[in-house]
Amino acid sequence: MVVHSVVYGQRLRDAHALLDADPRVRVRFTVAPHTFNRGAAEHVRRLGGTVLPWAEAVRERFDLVLAAGSQGLEQVHGPMVRLPHGARHIKLSPTGVGAGRTVSGLGPEYFVWQGRLVPVAYALAHEDDRTELGRGCPEALPIAEVVGDGCYDRIAAALPHRERYRAALGVRPEERLVLVCSTWGSGALFTRFDTVLPRLAAELPRRGHRVVLLVHPNVSAAHGARPLRSWVTTATGGAVTVLGPQEDWRPLLVAADAVIGDHGSVTLYGTMTEAPILLAEYPHHAVNPHSPGALLARTAPALDLVRPLSVQLDDAARQYRRTDYAAIAARISSEPGRFDLRMRRLLHRVLGLDESVPAPGPNLLPLPAPLWPRRRRERLRHAADPAVAGPRRR
The missing domain is CATH 3.40.50 (Rossmann fold)
Incomplete structure (x- = not known):
């Protein structure tokens, strides 16, 4: 291999x-x-x-x-x-x-x-x-x-167990998980992080939202995973969690409530889920016009940096038509x-081998490690909210 x-x-x-x-x-x-x-x-x-x-x-x-x-x-x-x-x-x-x-x-x-x-x-x-x-x-x-x-099949098999993946990640039932995904190269969402990510951090309420950033591993290979994580943490005040380049992104996609993406593969796989998609960047001149990605660009709303992002996510959810996105997903495989x-x-x-050896069983996506451990989150919430924390002991 x-x-x-x-x-x-x-x-x-x-x-x-x-x-x-x-x-x-x-x-x-x-x-x-x-x-x-x-x-x-x-x-x-x-x-x-x-x-x-x-x-x-x-x-x-x-x-x-x-x-x-x-x-x-x-x-x-x-x-x-x-x-x-x-x-x-x-x-x-x-x-x-x-x-x-x-x-x-x-x-x-x-x-x-x-x-x-x-x-x-x-x-x-x-x-x-x-x-x-x-x-x-x-x-x-x-x-x-x-x-x-193979990715299509693994994601499809995992979707009925979506709540298990959300629980494994540490997402509460009442929370909205927003997945921001970027491919690499010119025309990628990565080139607009300096405007998009701080806006997300400032406009989405911390309570009730979880934002995860998934960046194409080529970006980490070129710039380093640690500098990227450090910049994102500083620019967003820790409101955006960065998924490491070695981690499996598919459970995050299964668990997501909304996707903000570009012309990368992860955004296209997002059409398999029921998560509304906002396109923050889409270089039409660089996209195969016969691909399902081009059809996605004609279907999903474009992110507008003038309007509040929370309003756009709500609008995308109201306007979402599953049949339109299912038709795009059907063109993946x-x-x-x-x-x-x-x-x-x-x-x-x-x-040159026969298939006499039994085939392996269904290769289900493993449950991910928690991105937001419950106990740690409770400590942070108590420390930040005096009404929850109550009087301090002397």
């Missing part, structure tokens, strides 16, 4: 669970050269894997190479299966001009090296991706296989609930 970055490693975890359950398969990891691979080795260790140095990995031959990125893969020996590293293919490639721009992840630069296809299979989430692949890299169509989306089955079949076929 080739882990280019924390994001790519997160994307591989569902496939890793399918392989790890088969005693005939020995899984090894390596971290490929990548601009944003800071934290990738730590992510592998959190999965319980050992890291094979890249210099050694490119000298060996493997029965299967699994990756969610493309950089450097031409140096690795063995039949390769590629996965997308996000929900569908929302962004346009930064290269090219106008109609000549390909969809990010579906152009020849992601598949072809010196005239040959590097992967033997590319696992797509939706049938519509075949059309995009045909536009961007038609020579890769024979290796395309629609398997569905054309094989809902079947990722494990189809992906396992693909991996075993490439490995």
